[in-house]
Amino acid sequence: MSIKILIIDDEAAIRDVLSASLRDDSYEVEVARDGLRGLDQIAQFQPDIVLLDIWMPGELDGLEVLNRAKSRSSKTQFIIMSGHGTIETAVKATKLGAWDFVEKPLSMDKISILIKNILNFQSEQSEKLSLLNRLRKNIALIGESEAMTSLKKLISRVAPANSWVLITGDNGTGKELVAQNIHYLSKRASKPFVDVNCAAIPKDLIESELFGFEKGAFTGADRTKRGKFDLANGGTLFLDEIGDMSLEAQAKVLRILQEQSFTRVGGIESIQVDVRVVAATNKDLREEIEKGNFREDLYYRLNVIPFHVPSLRERREDIPSLLQHFSQQFSRESGYREKIISEDALQIMCEYNWPGNVRELKNFVERLYILTPGECIEVHDLKFAGLSTDSGNLGGLADLDFREARALFEKEFISQKINENKGNISKTAESIGLERSYLHRKIKNYGIEV
Numbered sequence: 001m002s003i004k005i006l007i008i009d010d011e012a013a014i015r016d017v018l019s020a021s022l023r024d025d026s027y028e029v030e031v032a033r034d035g036l037r038g039l040d041q042i043a044q045f046q047p048d049i050v051l052l053d054i055w056m057p058g059e060l061d062g063l064e065v066l067n068r069a070k071s072r073s074s075k076t077q078f079i080i081m082s083g084h085g086t087i088e089t090a091v092k093a094t095k096l097g098a099w100d101f102v103e104k105p106l107s108m109d110k111i112s113i114l115i116k117n118i119l120n121f122q123s124e125q126s127e128k129l130s131l132l133n134r135l136r137k138n139i140a141l142i143g144e145s146e147a148m149t150s151l152k153k154l155i156s157r158v159a160p161a162n163s164w165v166l167i168t169g170d171n172g173t174g175k176e177l178v179a180q181n182i183h184y185l186s187k188r189a190s191k192p193f194v195d196v197n198c199a200a201i202p203k204d205l206i207e208s209e210l211f212g213f214e215k216g217a218f219t220g221a222d223r224t225k226r227g228k229f230d231l232a233n234g235g236t237l238f239l240d241e242i243g244d245m246s247l248e249a250q251a252k253v254l255r256i257l258q259e260q261s262f263t264r265v266g267g268i269e270s271i272q273v274d275v276r277v278v279a280a281t282n283k284d285l286r287e288e289i290e291k292g293n294f295r296e297d298l299y300y301r302l303n304v305i306p307f308h309v310p311s312l313r314e315r316r317e318d319i320p321s322l323l324q325h326f327s328q329q330f331s332r333e334s335g336y337r338e339k340i341i342s343e344d345a346l347q348i349m350c351e352y353n354w355p356g357n358v359r360e361l362k363n364f365v366e367r368l369y370i371l372t373p374g375e376c377i378e379v380h381d382l383k384f385a386g387l388s389t390d391s392g393n394l395g396g397l398a399d400l401d402f403r404e405a406r407a408l409f410e411k412e413f414i415s416q417k418i419n420e421n422k423g424n425i426s427k428t429a430e431s432i433g434l435e436r437s438y439l440h441r442k443i444k445n446y447g448i449e450v
Helices: 013-026 033-044 062-070 087-093 108-138 146-158 176-183 203-211 247-257 285-291 296-300 316-334 344-351 357-372 379-382 402-420 425-432 436-446
Strands: 004-008 026-032 049-053 077-082 099-105 165-168 193-197 237-239 259-264 271-273 276-281 305-308
Touching: 004 013, 004 033, 013 026, 026 033, 033 049, 033 062, 049 062, 049 108, 062 077, 062 087, 077 087, 077 108, 087 099, 099 108, 146 176, 146 305, 165 176, 165 296, 176 193, 176 237, 176 276, 203 247, 203 259, 247 259, 247 296, 285 296, 316 344, 316 357, 344 379, 357 379, 357 402, 379 402, 402 425, 402 436, 425 436
Parallel strands: 004 026, 004 049, 049 077, 077 099, 165 276, 165 305, 193 237, 237 276
Antiparallel strands: 259 271
8 A cells, every 4th residue: 555645834945845855755645735734635645644833824834733633533644844843842742743843954864764664663553453353263252142242231331431340150161352342442452462360379478469469579579470460450350260269368359459550579560550340250149248258349349330241041042152163163173174164052051051061062063073984964973972962961982082983973874874784894994984994993992882
């Protein structure tokens, strides 16, 4: 794409020299001789960069042009030019959003360097935005059920704010995914998303893990380490399984949430942070408060905006969409040809309770792909992969390791195919895509009677 540059200056000689030089560098250039014409050109030409003179006759000077243009669009970058520049003017232009300030007589070398710096910056911003959009696509919440539609609407409303959030829901429902959506749809999207599994941190290490420590703070502290709050500065801190955090740790977290500052273990300096906190739990925190296991003041501090992520049994109509999504994802990542799920198999999976929720469903799709040799997944394939076809309990493969499960599947599959082909080994080998000699070895190894 051609880079568009607009020159706004009342001196014809400067417009002519700048435009000729920039066109020689393959830029697309337009000019304007005063502020009003300049604003019109910005709207019509939509330049990437504007070279703008400060002192111009007419209704608008350069600073007013900059002020009005920046309020309409933040994408265009401005280089301010002046033959009577002062530090005060330069500071004012910078505050209004100018990229830089150059004095006349102009140096084309300096102008070229500034333009290249702007283009590099815009390229990096565009690349970041592209990566961010791809990331948002990868963490998309799948499902159009009423429960999921309501959840997505709530995320879109809450994400742009800085309010703290408490997410509740059963294990495997996707609470972390909701937290990521809140972060990457917020103004903090370009800043860190730091997750902490509160249940996994021992009580005696919680302080150093969350706040960090200074070199020499304790035996083995041979360097300064930044804590999770420090790493999340400017971004979002996700406190997963907050209901499993010890009361002692809860008190320390409450203090930092109130003050937005902390001191590293072994340190004396108070470190100020700007962190948005999103917490999640699979426990009923009101019940935990009554039992004395969770601080009521921390609960109200975190629970500014409550989210509840529905279990899969509450949104069974989303199961076909999830199956398709995970099927395409596993096929793309692992090189398997995408499989077709029969209507009977689909109905059974939609009726199954999925106690492990979306996480269990995702893992089961991967298992199906590995254990199903054909291109179509049938009811018997569900059984071989460990899903009972007549109840919500796992079938006979649940207690087997992968190698044992695969061997059992192969034995049952080969036996079934031999029966279908009325004991004809050659026909069986051809129908399942195996060499006859290899099939004979399998029959012998598994002790299959022919």
